[in-house]
Amino acid sequence: MSVHTHSTRMTTTRLRQMKTNGEKIAMLTSYDFTLTTLLDEAGIDMILVGDSASNIVCGNAYTLPITVDEMIFLARGVVRAANHCLVVLDMPFGSYQVSEEDAVRNAVRMMKESGADALKLEGGEEILPAIRHMVQAGIPVMGHLGLTPQSVNQLGGYGLRAKEDAEAAKLLHDAKLLDEAGCFAIVLEKIPAALAEKVTQAVSCPTIGIGAGAVTDGQVLVLHDMLGLNQGFKPKFLRHFAELGEAVRGAVGEYIDAVKQSTFPNQSESY
Secondary structure: OOOOOOOOOOOHHHHHHHHHHOOOEEEEEOOOHHHHHHHHHHOOOEEEEOOOHHHHOOOOOOOOOOOHHHHHHHHHHHHHHOOOOEEEEEOOOOOOOOOHHHHHHHHHHHHHHHOOOEEEOOEOHHHHHHHHHHHHOOOOEEEEEEOOHHHHHHHOOOOOOOOOHHHHHHHHHHHHHHHHHOOOEEEEEOOOHHHHHHHHHHOOOOEEEEOOOOOOOEEEEOHHHHOOOOOOOOOOOOOOOOOHHHHHHHHHHHHHHHHHOOOOOOHHHOO
């Protein structure tokens, strides 16, 4: 096990320098103070307070139900624990699609009330005016292309995206537009590795892959997935770096046995 520590706080400028230097960027999701403390101490570069909290924390089937208020609430705890890593907060479904003015108003509120360092939005050319306005307002924006979970009902599922030439060409075009608009990074989700490589070479900002091969400038995974806590979910791109689901079940089972058998607490654990 290795621990990678940062002597200074991560910034969007430093992330761009990491791309220039060929240094890979490590990103994970987190939704609470306790786990974020561990991630930050381990030296993670970025944390995404993702709308995947709708699934992981709230038990919803999709990301769509989670609200701006709920995202702000979760992000506050993460921000309090993040002493070195950059904290990115997802703008949830409906918070930036209605109008440019509504999007910027929600973005400003989320930045002010959460304390996050940046925001992430899903989409390309269709949301470009809102992204430009946010960047002009001083808000760091991370883009997200490929499989965009907030559009799952329109996409028809969570399958591989940009397999066909037309969709691949649009994705590359959108990535260039996001880069030109001032996005400090772009997430590329569930697209062919060859396309991810083209995008990574075509944009000046870092690309962060999830199911996009190893050629991107960095990687992101859902924390609970990579720790083996999300039982029954194992897509091709996911690697379990631990099996904490089994560890938790075992520990809870031991606790239950100790309580039932009156071996907990023992004399040394009593006042």
